[in-house]
Amino acid sequence: MAPIAIVHSCFSTRNGTPRQPLLVPLARATLVFDSTRIPQASLEGLEGYSHCWILYVFHLNTNLDKLRKRPSHSTFKAKVRVPRLEGEKVGVFATRSPHRACPIGLTVAKVEAVHGRTVHLSGVDLVDGSPVLDIKPYLPYCDSVQGAKTPDWLKVDENLLGVASVNFSDDFPSSLADCWLLVGEKSLYASPEEYRDLIKQVLSWDIRSLAQRNRPHQPIGYTGSANLTEDALTAENCQEEEEEEEAIENGGGDSSPTSSVLYHLFLEGLDVSYRIDSNADVLVEKVSLPSVSFTSYG
DSSP states (O other): OOOSEEEEESBOSSTTOOSSTTSSTTOEEEEEEOTTTSOGGGGTTGGGSSEEEEEEEOTTOTTHHHHHHOGGGOOOOSEEEOGGGTTOEEEGGGSOOSOOSSOEEEEEEEEEEEETTEEEEESOOOBTTOEEEEEEEOOHHHHSOTTOOOOGGGGSOGGGGBOSEEEEOTTHHHHHHHHHHHHGGGOSSSSHHHHHHHHHHHHTBOOSOHHHHHSTTSOOSOSSOSSOOHHHHHOOSOOOHHHHHHHHHHOOSOOSTTOOOOEEEEETTEEEEEEEOTTOEEEEEEEEOOSSOOGGGO
16 A cells, blocks of 8 residues: 655654653644645545544554565564553553554544645654555544443553653753754744643653663663664664563663663654653753754654
């Protein structure tokens, strides 16, 4: 199947993307439809719906090339670790893990506006550059199932994946102001204050992977080195065991028990650095331009 549209999202990498849709209301994206395949009239009437379903491809999965080129040699895990069970495994088809036999994602988003072949969305959990296969309107009378059943492990305290507080350093406003002079005109956000609110909403959830939370002094991926490594582009909040174990082996940084790990979140191509302490209090230190370009993400 050929994609019909491409996602342009505030989430530059998988790391930091919400685990589910609508958790971060300020998370914005646009769907830009292929003008050679999709007539503009195809989107007429979509603006009458508040939400839509989006079928897309998990295009940044690390095993995707192998799956395409040598499908007979590509395997996927029958079971994956889930955050709500603190790492206990369940069958992959009982989860929404991106690591699936067919790397197809399904999400719902709020429709903010439709302009020509561009659909503006909010509340997204989509990574920039995701290929879109189809969109369908959300129909409350049949898509919202009354009395739907879920397993007990999905009913655990939401605080398990939340944080205690999100605060900003004294240096944060000036660092954001400097970056905004360079990128503000291209942003999905109208002001640096709105972008700051986005950061707060994203970090209100503990976006670290299971391995990072269980080993908080062995950071995964980019930890402040001069060059952004490939690990930084492949580290994510997924539940797949193999990737997390590999990331732990390759992780750098100070592993002393008293060290303070500097984590990085990439929003709209900007590097948001933050720390989180043992009480789950987040301190956002600054915003800066990354050491590599994210042009490959759209």
